[in-house]
Amino acid sequence: xxxxxxxxxxxxxxxxxxxxxxxxxxxxxxxxxxxxxxxxxxxxxxxxxxxxxxxxxxxxxxxxxxxxxxxxxxxxxxxxxxxxxxxxxxxxxxxxxxxxxxxxxxxxxxxxxxxxxxxxxxxxxxxxxxxxxxxxxxxxxxxxxxxxxxxxxxxxxxxxxxxxxxxxxxxxxxxxxxxxxxxxxxxxxxxxxxxxxxxxxxxxxxxxxxxxxxxxxxxxxxxxxxxxxxxxxxxxxxxxxxxxxxxxxxxxxxxxxxxxxxxxxxxxxxxxxxxxxxxxxxxxxxxxxxxxxxxxxxxxxxxxxxxxxxxxxxxxxxxx
Amino acid sequence: xxxxxxxxxxxxxxxxxxxxxxxxxxxxxxxxxxxxxxxxxxxxxxxxxxxxxxxxxxxxxxxxxxxxxxxxxxxxxxxxxxxxxxxxxxxxxxxxxxxxxxxxxxxxxxxxxxxxxxxxxxxxxxxxxxxxxxxxxxxxxxxxxxxxxxxxxxxxxxxxxxxxxxxxxxxxxxxxxxxxxxxxxxxxxxxxxxxxxxxxxxxxxxxxxxxxxxxxxxxxxxxxxxxxxxxxxxxxxxxxxxxxxxxxxxxxxxxx
Numbered sequence: 001x002x003x004x005x006x007x008x009x010x011x012x013x014x015x016x017x018x019x020x021x022x023x024x025x026x027x028x029x030x031x032x033x034x035x036x037x038x039x040x041x042x043x044x045x046x047x048x049x050x051x052x053x054x055x056x057x058x059x060x061x062x063x064x065x066x067x068x069x070x071x072x073x074x075x076x077x078x079x080x081x082x083x084x085x086x087x088x089x090x091x092x093x094x095x096x097x098x099x100x101x102x103x104x105x106x107x108x109x110x111x112x113x114x115x116x117x118x119x120x121x122x123x124x125x126x127x128x129x130x131x132x133x134x135x136x137x138x139x140x141x142x143x144x145x146x147x148x149x150x151x152x153x154x155x156x157x158x159x160x161x162x163x164x165x166x167x168x169x170x171x172x173x174x175x176x177x178x179x180x181x182x183x184x185x186x187x188x189x190x191x192x193x194x195x196x197x198x199x200x201x202x203x204x205x206x207x208x209x210x211x212x213x214x215x216x217x218x219x220x221x222x223x224x225x226x227x228x229x230x231x232x233x234x235x236x237x238x239x240x241x242x243x244x245x246x247x248x249x250x251x252x253x254x255x256x257x258x259x260x261x262x263x264x265x266x267x268x269x270x271x272x273x274x275x276x277x278x279x280x281x282x283x284x285x286x287x288x289x290x291x292x293x294x295x296x297x298x299x300x301x302x303x304x305x306x307x308x309x310x311x312x313x314x315x316x317x318x319x320x
Numbered sequence: 321x322x323x324x325x326x327x328x329x330x331x332x333x334x335x336x337x338x339x340x341x342x343x344x345x346x347x348x349x350x351x352x353x354x355x356x357x358x359x360x361x362x363x364x365x366x367x368x369x370x371x372x373x374x375x376x377x378x379x380x381x382x383x384x385x386x387x388x389x390x391x392x393x394x395x396x397x398x399x400x401x402x403x404x405x406x407x408x409x410x411x412x413x414x415x416x417x418x419x420x421x422x423x424x425x426x427x428x429x430x431x432x433x434x435x436x437x438x439x440x441x442x443x444x445x446x447x448x449x450x451x452x453x454x455x456x457x458x459x460x461x462x463x464x465x466x467x468x469x470x471x472x473x474x475x476x477x478x479x480x481x482x483x484x485x486x487x488x489x490x491x492x493x494x495x496x497x498x499x500x501x502x503x504x505x506x507x508x509x510x511x512x513x514x515x516x517x518x519x520x521x522x523x524x525x526x527x528x529x530x531x532x533x534x535x536x537x538x539x540x541x542x543x544x545x546x547x548x549x550x551x552x553x554x555x556x557x558x559x560x561x562x563x564x565x566x567x568x569x570x571x572x573x574x575x576x
Binding site: 185199204 | 380382402403406407411412414418419420421422423427430431432434435436437438439441442443444445446447448450471489492493
């Protein structure tokens, strides 16, 4: 009996999507590169949430808080204190890791709807902090953020062409890293925690420790996306941390297909392109986006990639 | 070494001392004391609501007792949490199906083998390259008679096979004391027989405390019986004595 090659299919689709990205990159104009970078950043953010929600089963409505601290960390260190970006970027990710670790220690004691509510509340705390504190520009936000200086190796990230390539490569690396984690024994344990947390605990697993580490790693990757977003826009505002931002990325993960890693990439592509083209057609674009999300969820709730995988699985079984 | 059944001594694995637990006004466990010797086959019986599963929850660390002590191999483990008890050597099974339904039989057993490792150890290992683990899992599956269903998804498994897997997960933790919560409940006669032979085949170094409703099963597998009623110990002795005891008969056996 030949098992369905689930992981190979995911890898293949991820490679195809990234190759399409490269093709687009070669042919895109200025605006195409902007869109490409936007999609790539959202894809990284969504993949980080997929690790947390899809793999370990901790559905969070406060994930944007860590996207925001990554963005604000980068913004504040460079625009206010004048640090070079090559230092500011890792430091902002490390600061986020510390914050996420502290949040996780308390948050992972809860699960399901209670975890959702506590992450929502913590996310709003972060949001109001950046909304209020004048040092970070308060509700005006903070501008004047530089991009990573790769001049030493002859790359000018200020040009949208090289910046979009930079984000595209980052997507590939993040996918590779996360798919390594999902295939490791660690990945097996967090999937066990998602399926049956109390049984995992009865098997002698330090469930909380696994959840804290997953939460922290997911937050770091969200911070990476946030830092890239700050560099891309050259501007940060408290809106980045609002709970609606957390909700939107959760929609991206669900529409694309949870616990597949490649699903969130597809979700990011679909959501960004749809928002772009539909908003050009009608003022009621949000309405049509909503209809689309409802349609995807009604079609089995496994998202776009979930449906695709299901179809492939059927074909595979028929052939057998 | 022959272990005296009544006395607490060198071969006592688990010594439960005066455990009590109440939920509000409801006293579910009242001053329960007993001990489990090495290699014991000890049955815990009693009517529904007698507090058998609560006692298991206290022993496995899911519930903290209000008072009393639990001594395991001479160490007081009353304050230990769940994973510390498992790592000390006490592991339990569950009454209903409490498994990883989306995973295969083999994956379930492998999960049980992985659970005790730290996150850092596990993140450095590729699951597919853990050959030794897989071999170990196959050995355990063979022990419980699931060798031919390794690749099957647990959610699609027959009820009896799920119960067998339940025992496999406990075995995977290589415990010294096994707490089996109604391993034959709801089984057909054939399935029951298979489960009994699995339990009989387990190492005699292993101490087993088993909750059981079916008195035939109790007489078959156990050599010592504790009857629990209303959270208190009603009777302790050999299965033969339990059958003869009028008290046990009036409170329990007559009801079945």
